[in-house]
Amino acid sequence: MPTRLNPSNNAFHHPMHSAVTGGDGSLTDKAQQGLSRVAWSDQDTHFMRHALSLAEKAAALGEVPVGAVVVMDEIMIGEGWNAPIAGHDPCAHAEIKALQQAGQHQQNYRLPGATVYVTLEPCAMCAGALIWSRVSRVVWGAADSKSGAAGSVVNLFAESKLNHHAVEQGGVLAEESAALLKKFFAAKRGTEKTSSKKVAADSRTSDEPAVSECEQNELKQNKLKQTELKQTELKQNEREQNKLKQHEAPCTQSPRS
Ligand SMILES: [Zn+2]
Numbered sequence: 001m002p003t004r005l006n007p008s009n010n011a012f013h014h015p016m017h018s019a020v021t022g023g024d025g026s027l028t029d030k031a032q033q034g035l036s037r038v039a040w041s042d043q044d045t046h047f048m049r050h051a052l053s054l055a056e057k058a059a060a061l062g063e064v065p066v067g068a069v070v071v072m073d074e075i076m077i078g079e080g081w082n083a084p085i086a087g088h089d090p091c092a093h094a095e096i097k098a099l100q101q102a103g104q105h106q107q108n109y110r111l112p113g114a115t116v117y118v119t120l121e122p123c124a125m126c127a128g129a130l131i132w133s134r135v136s137r138v139v140w141g142a143a144d145s146k147s148g149a150a151g152s153v154v155n156l157f158a159e160s161k162l163n164h165h166a167v168e169q170g171g172v173l174a175e176e177s178a179a180l181l182k183k184f185f186a187a188k189r190g191t192e193k194t195s196s197k198k199v200a201a202d203s204r205t206s207d208e209p210a211v212s213e214c215e216q217n218e219l220k221q222n223k224l225k226q227t228e229l230k231q232t233e234l235k236q237n238e239r240e241q242n243k244l245k246q247h248e249a250p251c252t253q254s255p256r257s
Contacts (some may be wrong), residue, residue, distance in 0.1 A: 040172050045118040046140055048173045051141070054081040054094065055119045055180055061086060065180045068094035068118040070102035070111065070135070077114070078102025095126040096117055099133050110134040119177040121148035121170055127156040130166055137167045141177035149241050 014198060047069055054067025058081035072079035080097025084090055095118050103109050115137040122140060127149035130138050138157065140150060149156045150168050157168040 005127065038096045040139065040169060043074070043251075044117070044172055044228050047076070047115075048119070048139065048141060050076070050079070050095075051119050052173060052176055052180065054079055058082045058094070059180065059184050065184050066094040066118065066120045068098040068116060070098045070114050072102070072111070072114045077105040092123065092127050093123065094120075095122055096129055099129055103133070112136060114230045115139060117172070119173070120144055120181070121150050121152055122145045124149040124156065126153065130162050131156065131162060134164055135166050138169075139172050140168070141172055142174045142181065143170060233245070 048163055051067040051069050054069070055065035056067070058067060059065035061081075061083070063082045066082040068080050068178040069076050070141045078098040078101035080094045080099075080101060082092070083097065086092075095116060098116065098118075102111055102114060110133060112134045114133075114135040115138045116135050118126070119141040119144065121128060121144040122136065125143070126149070138150070143152050145152050147153060150170060151158075155168075156162070157166060209243070
């Protein structure tokens with residue numbers, strides 16, 4: 001750090017996404033609405049891979065695996081990984097930490113011209129920080145259906161009332177990022193089962209973006225079934241006790257009374 005990327009790697013544009021920029025390079029209406037994405041390059045993939053390696057670092061430390069890097073003129077000027085548990089800091093998301101490091105590197109609280117790569121769709125807090133930092137572009141990996149603020153829940157980047165807009169594009173190495181999250185949460189659930197301990201509360205823990213709704217529904221239904229079984233057992237016990245009482249009752253009364 002800072003690291004310069006080989007400049008020969010920047011020519012490729014993904015064919016699926018090359019249609020959304022206008023002829024003059026401006027974003028089309030679709031892109032401005034956040035409904036579609038502009039192209040990404042080999043350079044984007046390169047930096048996203050680095051962000052993924054930072055996410056792996058977070059996972060190794062027991063934090064939800066999210067990583068971010070800030071790049072200016074093909075040089076990495078900031079990097080961060082998710083660390084709210086270790087620092088008892090609800091704001092210690094990967095993007096915030098990467099922005100803070102980039103700000104120190106530039107000796108400037110604003111980062112115009114910078115691109116931020118983050119493995120997971122930014123939350124509302126991070127989207128706010130990215131907008132405040134005046135970065136030019138935000139590239140993210142997997143979508144976060146529970147707290148994503150780049151289109152999944154809300155799209156702060158498309159909010160016309162805000163006075164600064166970063167170009168935002170998602171889906172870069174999304175599968176790798178989602179697989180990392182899924183593996184992390186699966187391992188965590190395994191640990192929870194064996195230790196029967198509650199895992200420390202974390203703003204991103206409850207979000208589990210990689211867990212499918214099907215899996216969650218299955219878990220809910222299993223819980224419901226267990227509750228129903230317990231209730232049935234309790235009712236049976238109650239009935240048996242009532243029966244016993246009825247049998248006992250004549251014995252306690254004098255047959256002569
Ligand atoms: Zn965040």
